Amino acid sequence: MKKKLLQVNNLRTYFHTFKGTVKAVDNISFDIDEGEILGVVGESGGGKSITGFSIIKLIDEPGKIETGEIIFDGQDLMKKSESQMNEIRGKDISMVFQDPMTSLNPVYTIGEQMEEVLILHEKLTKDQRKKRCIELLKAVGISNPESRLKSYPHQFSGGMRQRVVIAIALAANPKLIIADEPTTALDVTIQAQILRLMTNLVKEQGCSLMLITHDLAVVSEIADRINVMYCGKIVETGSSKSIVEKFKHPYTKGLISSIPDLDKDKDRLETIPGIVPNMFNLPKGCNFSPRCKYCKDICKEKEPELVKVDEKHYVACHFPLREGEK
């Protein structure tokens, strides 16, 4: 039995705006084991990124974490002060952002930005820090790391910047890395490289990874477990294998069938009909009911709860799909 590194219980993150309250993350619970890769998938606006930012308590106004427990390594992060959180951010939990073109500060060198983490979280001398920076850049596959330390972000390509961001995330040997769509903004040819690099480094260091993405195809290959999120709720969770092969939720099915299959000759790609509902005005009952072709009366009345359907496989649906149902 692996030790649990992170346990999130009943997390609610709401945004209080003039137009009303958006329940961006609405009562979700999940956990991540040590050394595990957890994929979080769903469409845009499903609350995936907000979940990630909630874990390190980086929610800006008008957002607020309403209730919930975030137990990380035995401590409840909800009870930590801002300065205590600053000791955890970057040290125990680090993040990789979506857009490498904007996540590095344009007016500081790569070296300065890497060193910053080391100064904050490690007790190293100046020479040791420089050595560590060079090591890290080497590890993420940047050639001539010594001379590159003095470069500025604008002298790097998108893929190289994301490598630097990953190097910064790894710098203090974190226990958990939250990667928020780390490859979405990159060239398709680079995406696979970066993803492989990240998973390899994560496995090497034995840290856990929470990989947030809208691309189920990407996640199913590398994640151990997958959470499928829709409108701020987890609608299905289970091991990658069981999600991909024995999916129970119509939404998961929609996500899987919209992955283009090159073996089949098709004119049109599969899509999920409709769009994500307005977050200010969610439908009554199941959030997915307006787009679901299996929708019955009860779906429009009562919100389904997560129920166990298999070993570690849970689904929130009144009418879970039977195996092989297409």
Place this chain on the structure above:
Amino acid sequence: MLRYLSTRVSQLILVLFAVSILVFIFTSVMGNPVYLMVRENATEAEIQAAIEYLGLDKPLPVQYGIFIKNALKGDFGKSYIYHQPALGLIMERFPATLELVFIAMLLSALIGIPLGVLSGAYPNKISSKAIMTLSIAGISLPSFWIGMVMIFFFSLTLGILPVSGRGDIGTILGLQTSLATTNGLRHLVLPSLTLALANIATIIRLTRAGMQENIRQDYVKFARAKGVSSRKVLFGHALKNTLIPVVTIFGLQLGSLIAFTTITETIFAWPGMGKLLIDAINSADRPIVAAYVLFVAVMFVFINFIVDILYTFIDPRIDLK
């Protein structure tokens, strides 16, 4: 860098040439200095002698040619009134103005930038709203009025600060300045504050606008995700990206303060360059006005050159080539 320097210098020469022509034309129609120099009931011959003495009988282009020839040697002629070299008179007054402006700009930077950063980072706080309201007041109230109100309040009512004048002067590093004596510093407080207020307000608003744009950027959030404290995120990461427009305005303000402290110097009877200029204009003292304007033009070009150099230190993406 060398190429950049040479373009800058050629720009400077061009600017000075244009300015010198303008100054010369305007001062020649500004009034006749002769009548201020001769005695009240002077004869035709006396007036004629004065005109010839000043060289005003020659055609304007010839006068300009002589002026340029002398100016290139650093000689702007003698003041019609003081009978001393014009440039020397200006340089004599320069330290008084410079120390006033130096303190005023120091105040604008030390007060304006931090307040701008904080009100930009926390726009919903009561204190931020108060800062913004006060900054509108600072921009809209005219400095002569603020100066007089401060004299009335601090000097006349409370009696804690001197009304006017420069006070005692000491020497720091060979420079004659009132920064060296307590009495001199006390005399500096009100005029420099008067001079600084509008600038503080401008710097606050500019810094705030830049901060509001920058704290929404991803790199700020990424820095926070690295565990950087919010103070360092604001003043280290976001502020440096905000500084370009602030430095630009700062340079322009510095130039115009040195050149045109006239109003404040008049209110506080500060013996600086501004007062010299006003007197020179009133008495049609052409050499002083011409030397003054050319001096200001050189200074502006020089300050903007420094600002350009500063850009490259602030933002590595800016290349002077």
